[in-house]
Amino acid sequence: MESIRVYAPATVANVACGFDIFGFAVNRPGDEVVLTKKLTPGIVIKEITGDEGRLPKEVAKNTAGIAILKYLEFIGQPDQGFELSLHKDMPLGSGLGSSAASAVAGVFAANELMGKPLSQKELLPFAMEGERVACGSAHADNVGPSLLGGFVVIRSYDPLDIIQLPTPSDxxxxxxxxxxxxxxxxxxxxxxxxxxxxxxxxxxxxxxxxxxxxxxxxxxxxxxxxxxxxxxxxxxxxxxxxxxxxxxxxxxxxxxxxxxxxxxxxxxxxxxxxxxxxxxxxxxxxxxxxxxxxxxxxxxxxxxxxxxx
Amino acid sequence: MESIRVYAPATVANVACGFDIFGFAVNRPGDEVVLTKKLTPGIVIKEITGDEGRLPKEVAKNTAGIAILKYLEFIGQPDQGFELSLHKDMPLGSGLGSSAASAVAGVFAANELMGKPLSQKELLPFAMEGERVACGSAHADNVGPSLLGGFVVIRSYDPLDIIQLPTPSDxxxxxxxxxxxxxxxxxxxxxxxxxxxxxxxxxxxxxxxxxxxxxxxxxxxxxxxxxxxxxxxxxxxxxxxxxxxxxxxxxxxxxxxxxxxxxxxxxxxxxxxxxxxxxxxxxxxxxxxxxxxxxxxxxxxxxxxxxxx
Incomplete structure (x- = not known):
């Protein structure tokens, strides 16, 4: 597999009483990443749509870019090259976890293309690094539910302890x-x-x-x-x-x-x-x-x- | 039924993280009340054992006495007389909800003898009045689990909202x-x-x-x-x-x-x-x-x- 298209969901963090500890994912809106392997090292952000030109194309400043970068370092493949397109299907700065969804879509796509060396849950720290770039601290209450789905409790940040709760179907x-x-x-x-x-x-x-x-x-x-x-x-x-x-x-x-x-x-x-x-x-x-x-x-x-x- | 013997369990309140909101009941220790209807009005505390003489026999100062008094007022039977014996089967001032167990045993016994006009959960406010006498404020984190059993969450005090959680059998x-x-x-x-x-x-x-x-x-x-x-x-x-x-x-x-x-x-x-x-x-x-x-x-x-x- 040399190319993949991944959609990651928007999220509602805090959920009234659970400041910094609760979050849940919704089916839409969300963000889409198209990630393609390339033969030369380095990540190139080819295109960003839906952001009205507001998001940085510089990899180290882009939430999806930094998440993939940290992931590749961790799995010992820092020289793997990727071309990335990001399609924002939700408003920026809306409180719906826009940066989290991009980071999650990016790192999930990279893990798929690398043959899934890590589990879905193990991708969390890299997506959190994307959040650190976007909002200054590595929160997990958007990234957690966007990556894992469902209603999520962050019991503890240090050590990171995330619990997924089933939710009523209705x-x-x-x-x-x-x-x-x-x-x-x-x-x-x-x-x-x-x-x-x-x-x-x-x-x-x-x-x-x-x-x-x-x-x-x-x-x-x-x-x-x-x-x-x-x-x-x-x-x-x-x-x-x-x-x-x-x-x-x-x-x-x-x-x-x-x-x-x-x-x-x-x-x-x-x-x-x-x-x-x-x-x-x-x-x-x-x-x-x-x-x-x-x-x-x-x-x-x-x-x-x-x-x- | 003219006389009844009721045992109410000790409780662990707070349960580490849940200050004022969590409590659970244990099978022992606990307190026993023997309550007997009498033909003349008024509550008489006949005997208290196991307290080393430390508990008041004056009804309005006794946690079980006051709970029964408030209960009788509420059901519109203030003239019903009772004779009460209290057997403390647990240490006083131990943090195990000793006063709560006495209040619960008392009001539960009274409700039985009166033909159960109120449900078990409806007895809570009267047992809480007993707590107010014993420790100055009407806490529910001992009274709640002692009365209802199980692991209890007091979601809210005003209005009072108590939830019972099932617990793992082991x-x-x-x-x-x-x-x-x-x-x-x-x-x-x-x-x-x-x-x-x-x-x-x-x-x-x-x-x-x-x-x-x-x-x-x-x-x-x-x-x-x-x-x-x-x-x-x-x-x-x-x-x-x-x-x-x-x-x-x-x-x-x-x-x-x-x-x-x-x-x-x-x-x-x-x-x-x-x-x-x-x-x-x-x-x-x-x-x-x-x-x-x-x-x-x-x-x-x-x-x-x-x-x-």
Whole structure:
């Protein structure tokens, strides 16, 4: 095999109560990488589409490029050459794990072309290196679910300990990306560095409830647990119309609604595809009411991670 | 039915990472209440054994008495009279939920004698009132598991939302109660009121991991998640020989080990009864090495709560 086309899914990180520890993948949007072996050393980024010219073609600065580079070093094949095309099928800076999806698609494609010396899970550290380039720290809450699929818990970063949870089959995500920009670094800076013990206890209760709800298919419990007293109160200020959009989602039947990653996208979880579609529509309309355009996506929880096309 | 004998189990609250939100019940030790209807109004505490004379016989100050009183008011039978005997089969002030077990046994017995107007779960608020008398605040992390059995998550206190988790059948607790005293109020006072965001994230990861481990019978994951970076570092200072006892438990094969409630008892969880017995022995010996005597208990996770005898 000399060439491969891989699609990696977008992801919702944090998932209300699980700042830095929860994430899940959706079927779309996502990113596509076409990777082709070449006979001379070095990685060449031939083409990037869908980024409006915003992403760097320099390999060491490109999230997919750096992930492949680190991977090749690790497997002892630093001289293997590749030609890479990246097709962004999702908005940049949206809080949907755009850089993570590119890194995952890239390193997954490389591993396939090299004859799969590593397991899917073993690719995680290289995709995380791509994240470090994109947002300054090697987070795993987007890369983890994009690579592994499903709902993911990062129990620990040091050592890295990632757990995949099965999700109820009728659980659907509605994602709405408003056409506004939030800087990820601002979104992190706005967070309190010290949390009261009371809030920590509340948040832990919801973390426990969400995991239990997912594992026992208790939709009500999932809904009651989608509460964030630590991050959402701070970050929602950066998203105009946040309270109205959230209220519209709940009104339309969502189990819960919060910020996807560092925003500005919002996600909601619902029981059933029909409800999830109504929820997405209601959220878009609430943004529209103040003249903010948006893109909406409805998807089951993606269960497989990257896909060869 | 005019008289009943009820046994309610001891409990381990917090369970390492789950301060104020996790608790589980064990088969022994526990408390026994004998409750008898009488024809005249009022509750009379006839006898208390096993408390070395330390518990109040005044109904409004006794955890079982107050729980029954509040219960009778709620069901609209404030004039029903009872005679109560309380047999403490566990050490007081041990961190094993002694006051909770008494309150649970009392209110469960009263509900039986009154013809079960309330469900087992509906008895919780009255048992919590007993806790308020005993320790100044209406915690549910001992009362919840003692009343309901199993491993319990208190997702929320307001409104009260308690979830029962099934536990793996081969999961055993070793509990060692050293003959030292820790004041619960000191144990709460020593806690930091502000937690760093980093520690909160670590703790949430372990909370998520423990729930997932219990629900999927993943013993390794249970072990990796029994880590407490918030409360144990502060409270362990109040327990002489803590680090050595914990190390001895892990050395003997425990999945994890931490403080039971506010201490001084320590608990460990293990896979299998044989290991749990070795762990209890190792923990007792580690206390013994510095001349601290102790009582040890080994038990499966209790699954039923109070038991009519």
């Amino acid at each position: 659980l659907y995500a509605s994602i709405v990306h408003p056409q506004i920009e939030v800087n990820t670094k601002d979104a992190r800076r706005i967070l309190e560095r010290e949390i009261t013990l009371g809030k920590t206890i509340t948040q832990m209760g919801n973390v426990a409830g969400l995991v239990a709800g997912l594992l026992t298919s208790d939709y009500d419990l999932i809904g009651r647990s989608l509460v964030d007293v630590i991050v959402e109160p701070a970050r929602s200020i950066l998203i105009p119309q946040f309270q109205e959009v959230k209220a519209a989602a709940l009104q339309a039947g969502a189990l819960g609604c919060s910020i996807s990653g560092s925003g500005p996208s919002l996600f909601a979880l619902s029981k059933g595809e029909e409800t999830a579609k109504l929820v997405a529509k209601a959220m878009s309309e609430a943004f529209n009411a103040v003249g903010i355009g948006s893109e909406a996506y409805v998807s089951q929880i993606n269960q497989q991670g990257p896909m060869i096309r | 999961l055993y607790a070793s509990i060692v109660h050293p003959q030292i005293e820790v004041n619960t109020k000191d144990a709460r006072r020593i806690l930091e009121r502000e937690i760093t965001l980093g520690k909160t994230i670590t703790q949430m990861g372990n909370v998520a991991g423990l729930v997932a481990g219990l629900l999927t019978s993943d013993y390794d994951l249970i072990g990796r998640s029994l880590v407490d970076v918030i409360v144990e570092p502060a409270r362990s200072i109040l327990i002489p020989q803590f680090q050595e006892v914990k190390a001895a438990a892990l050395q003997a094969g425990a999945l994890g080990c931490s403080i039971s409630g506010s201490g001084p008892s320590l608990f460990a969880l293990s896979k299998g009864e044989e290991t749990a017995k070795l762990v209890a022995k190792a923990m007792s010996e580690a206390f013994n090495a510095v001349g601290i005597g102790s009582e040890a208990y080994v038990s499966q996770i209790n699954q039923q709560g109070p038991m009519i005898r």
